[in-house]
Amino acid sequence: MAGMEMRALRKSYGGLEVLHDIDLTIDDGEFVVLVGPSGCGKSTLLRMIAGLEPITGGEFRIGGRRMNEVPPRDRDIAMVFQSYALYPHMSVGRNMGFSMEIRRRPAAERAGPVAAAARTLGLDRLLERFPKALSGGQRQRVAMGRAIVRDPQAFLFDEPLSNLDAALRVEMRLEIARLHQRLGTTTVYVTHDQVEAMTLADRIVVMNGGVIQQVGNPLELYDRPANRFVAQFIGSPTMNLLDLVADADGLRLGNGVRLLGPAPAAQLGIRPEHLAVVAPADGEITAQALVIERLGSDTNVFTEAEGIGPLLARVHGNVDLRPGDRLGLRLIRERIHLFDAAGRRLPPMH
Amino acid sequence: MSATQEERAPGMPRARLARAWLRYAVEPYLYLSPALLLICFVMLIPLAIGISYAFQSINLLRPFDAGFIGLENFEALAGDGRFWTALTNTFWWTFGSVTLQFLLGLGLALLLSTRFHGKRLVQALVFLPWAVPTFLTALTWSWLFNPVIGPLPHWAAAVGLLSEPYNILANPDTALWGPVLANVWYGVPFFAITLLAALQSIPSELYEAAEIDGASPWQCFTKITLPFLGPMIAITVMLRAIWIANFADLIFVMTGGGPANSTQILATYVFTTAFRKLDFGYASAIAVALLGVLMVYAVILLVVREKLVRV
Amino acid sequence: MAALRRTPPALVAGKYAAIAAYVAFALFPLYWLLKIALTPDTLIFSDGTALWPSELTLDNFRTVIFQSDFMAYFRNSVTVSLSTAAATTLIAAAAGYAFSRFTFRGKRWVVALMLLTQMFPLLMIIAPIYKLVAAIGLLNSLTSLIVVYTAFNIPFATFLMQSFFDGIPRDLEEAAMIDGCTRLQALRVVILPLTLPGLGATLGFVFTAAWSELLFALMLINSNDAMTFPVGLLTFVSKFSVDWGQMMAAGVLALVPSCLFFLFIQRYLVQGLTSGAVKG
Known part of the structure; x- marks a missing residue:
């Protein structure tokens, strides 16, 4: 586990700058939610943390180590995608153990962590199934299981609940909160849903137009919004x-x-x-x-x-x-x- | 903050920039290079050479006559009656084939978009001609038209289309119909498949909404189906016409351009001139003329499309 | 909805009649080919236009297979078509991957270039190709055909492969890279298994195209040893145009590989024809 530091992080596509001077420190074990309207740059920032988008300027560190040029596979992070990104041609078990398989860990060694994660998430009986035979909620759990098995320094979530129906969303939200309490892994979570942000976060980062508007714990944001944008974005119904x-x-x-x-x-x-x-x-x-x-x-x-x-x-x-x-x-x-x-x-x- | 940025800029990012540049500018070309090399050496460079041949005298039967002759080939072309016949035939061949293929293909697509028993089998069977090699299509149809071995002349005579069962491919007045018919047989599946895909892309809610609004099936067709398919139909027909104008196999195998040049189109004229007479210069001149005709056609189409879009 | 508005029975009958007519139109020529091929030589003229042969025989096939050069032509065609299909699919998969996964400088130009090759009359280059191939001494060799056919089919196959790659979510590759794969590992372990049907379809399309090609083969091949099936059949037809049964038996044989591939790629026809609507 490790904290993260972003110093003057910038991202531009061609001449268009989509993230301006992002400064953010995430403590070891902290649950940070990036929230904002669509197009605010929160997903881009997450992808830069993951190493899926090159960093245009500034510096990014995980656990004190500079990460700008490190490819995703060496950053020791796990990510849960909005689409879940389960490998459709692999069984649930193989999906979950894939990161170990790629590192050439023998099958016997992989079985333990996969079984443990499956037990935590209630997937024990689904290990032989293929993703297309699973419900939305089950797929979501497999995606999380894959991240758990990886045992990374940090979890990244990219709008993980937006493809689920309302009831399931509440259930999975709880599950994620419990998971974080149990594992205590540093987590960066992207969402556009302020209820998810308020309920899950230790600290919320509100973004708009590629700029951080305010960083603070949920009640700070509710009680003392730094500006009109944050005031209107946090709280439902709107101020x-x-x-x-x-x-x-x-x-x-x-x-x-x-x-x-x-x-x-x-x-x-x-x-x-x-x-x-x-x-x-x-x-x-x-x-x-x-x-x-x-x-x-x-x-x-x-x-x-x-x-x-x-x-x-x-x-x-x-x-x-x-x-x-x-x-x-x-x-x-x-x-x-x-x-x-x-x-x-x-x-x-x- | 931006100051520290600037200070760091000169030293650090060079290696990173180089790597990023390598990854984003060079890597895709690495994957593309075999394709691009082959296309360049087998298609584009020969294309340039082919255009230059049009201004040369290159006849393998008269190897010592070679050299640049300016526009002589094109002057000869202007006075070549066969060229003008071929130009007219190209128009009728393309127009006839595309029209019939399109109408029959649309009918088939509409049928296949309804529900009926055994649809999967029917679909496989009616699309089968598309899989038949073109030379075999040509041979099969020329055999069907042959009164010695094929039934078509006898049937045509029986219903009064022909005065007696003769081979229409041997009669200059009717010969072009042979390849056109073969082409229709071969090309209907293409139109049916593309139009069927387009039909299936129309959301069914639209039809349900129209039905609730009280539209008749015919109104559904003219008010929803046709406007939706319009752009797609236009593009498919345009591109298909170019492809058919260039499509020499059927005519070459069925009639060789005969009898008396009555089925010669520009594409077969290019091929027979190159293949039989080995007169590469003149063949290339005809090909350049064909290219010119197609480009004029494309420009007209673009203008027409512009007009249609504006309305 | 459909149940509420009953279609008049006359319309239903008309629809089935139209379907039957299309099926008959599509199948009749092929049926006739098969019928003549199966009719004994002596009965061809007496049977005339009868729809059923009065007697069946496999003699024509036997003659074609065992006593003619057709099997050699067949082998040549299989060699050329399979090699072309394999080479094209490999090269087009790489190019299609680049189109699908990268945005890069000059992409629009490369796409335009590939579209251009689909628009101009291929016959324009038949003379230059002949001279080039002759100059490097590859006339009458199957290699020259394979290279030429591969180039011809690359643009279409590239667009087809691109559409298959586009159908695989980028997330999967990224998930694999986060799980610890290099780009090449992700390609091999995740993308490749998911593209297998696409590779198969491309293989089928290109095989069919190469199997049918006639004009360039006529130009580049004239020795009997190197003839492909179309060239051989056409030469046979112009020499012995009275051996009807044998010609048609040979025709039926030429049909077999195409039909096999057709059955295989039928599911992908729509994708193929719409992504490469330029080509038949």
Whole structure:
């Protein structure tokens, strides 16, 4: 096992630079999730870590050793692909033991680790089968088994759950978390799903446009997003953004409500769960309910707020509202985020 | 950060750059080189030489007459009645073959895209002619047209197509039909297979949606199938026409260009001039003319396609 | 859906009639070839256009196989076609792999070059090829045919192989490389086993093409020893154009290898013809 270091890592195709000066240190045994919208460069970064994409500039180290020119086979890493990439002409057992077979380890020596991994993943009875006879979840397990047998310095996962249905995704997510707890292997995990990121990660790296937006543990990202992009990307449903107007007396919302805060703030962010639904007369904001989504545990109230525009509030439990009803909304003060015109986070209000 | 980058740049990356360059610029050419070498030496260089032959006198029967003669071959070509006949025949041969192959191929593809009993067997059987070597196709059909041994003249006479059972390949007025028919037999599977593949690429939801919207089968064909297949049909027909214009085997074996040049197309004229008369200069001049005709055709097609795409 | 709208029985009957007509059109010439080949010489004229021969015999095949040069021609053709198919498939697999797995400077030009070779009349180069082959003293040798045929078939076979490689996910190769393979090991252990059907199909296509080629063989071969089957059969036809039964028996023999390969490659026809739509 080993940590990783990236110093000013860059990647360009022809003249087009897709990753700009990536600096990131991953500690030994840490579970790091790279997350961001599609095309943000997270998969490219993972492939550079794996050695599948040449590094254009900067330096990359695993366990202190420079890796830029080292081919994938010598980096001592294992990777789980989105497509699983199981060898269709080999049985499950041979798939899992392939890395040892390639290193010319005798069959007797291979059997032990393969059997152990198969037991961990519940694949004992499938070792003789071929990948095409497996379900999606089973294929996923074989892909993970192959990585485990390899016993590498680091695991790399490239959107491993995106081909599974919702129920299976939750199950496999747990499985991956348990695996990491048990083995403690350094793991880099790429996903575009922020729920996976929040649930699995020790630390999350949010990327956009080839640039790291913020690095931090899940709650840091939720409580103190570094900028508007991170604020909107982390958290579901998405954070509400309200335009602020600055005048001689300070800041006010579109409907005239005054706020205390630093002058340069251009926008206010408030998560749907931090908007309190109250009687129309008690609210800072008056709004009309448009659509009510009842999820059982929570209720999403989509509203049109006077002088502000669409706002979404999330209420714990049920709420007695119908489309067309008028309601009041209050901002929970300590949960307000302020952003300047460029989208950077400003210090909170006092 | 970018400063450290710059400082390192001169020393370190040279070896790495060289390796990356080797991997990304040279390695693919390593795999391609046998193919490229063969194509260059067997096709492209001979092509250049062949074009140069058109401006020379090269006749193996008159080896001492060799040398550059400028445009003399082409002047002779302009005054050669057989050349102009061959040009006309090339048009009819190509047009007739492509039209019939396409129509019959489309019909077959439409049939094969429906469901019926024994479809796999039928498919294997109707595609079989494609596998028959061309020289054998030619021989088989010339035997079928021969009244001594084949049934076709007798049947044609029985239904009144022919006044008496004679060999249509021996009659200048009808001879071209022989190779065309053989070509249709040989080429229908090609069109059927390509069109069938295209038909199967049309999503079936489209037909279901159209059916729910109340479209008749004929409307489905004209409003969905044809627009979908249009581009693919155009490209296949274009390329196939060029291939058929160059396709000399059938005619050469069945009629040798005769009787009285009535089936001579440019491609067979090139071959017989080179093979029988060993007049390589003149043969190359005809070939260059054929190439010219095909290029004009290709340009016209590109213009037409441009127009079609714009509409 | 289909069950709801009943097709009128007349249409169904029409459809089956059309299918039957296509099958008859496709098979009749081959049936006739076989029929004459199996009819005893003495009955050919009296049987005339009867659909069934009144008596069957294998004499014609016996004569062709044991008392003529056709078996030598057959052997020559098998040698030429198999060698061509093997060489072409090997070279085209390498080129197709490069097209499928690399983006490199000049790729568009190489592809354009290969397409160009499919567009110009091959007969343009028959004279230069003859002179070149004569100059290096390879007239009447099977080697010259193999080299020429290999070059002719490479572009088509390359595009075909490329389409097979494209069908194998890049992930597999990358997974193998992470598992510890070099690129060549990944090629051998993972890609090659998965491309075997593709290699077989390419082999079949090229074999069929080489087996049928006539014009260049006519030009480059005129000694009886080196004749391929098409050349031999054509020479036979122009010399002894009355031995109908024997000619057709020889024709049936020429058909056998093609049909065998056809059965084998039938599954890949669509892929072959659409990836190389340029060529028949």
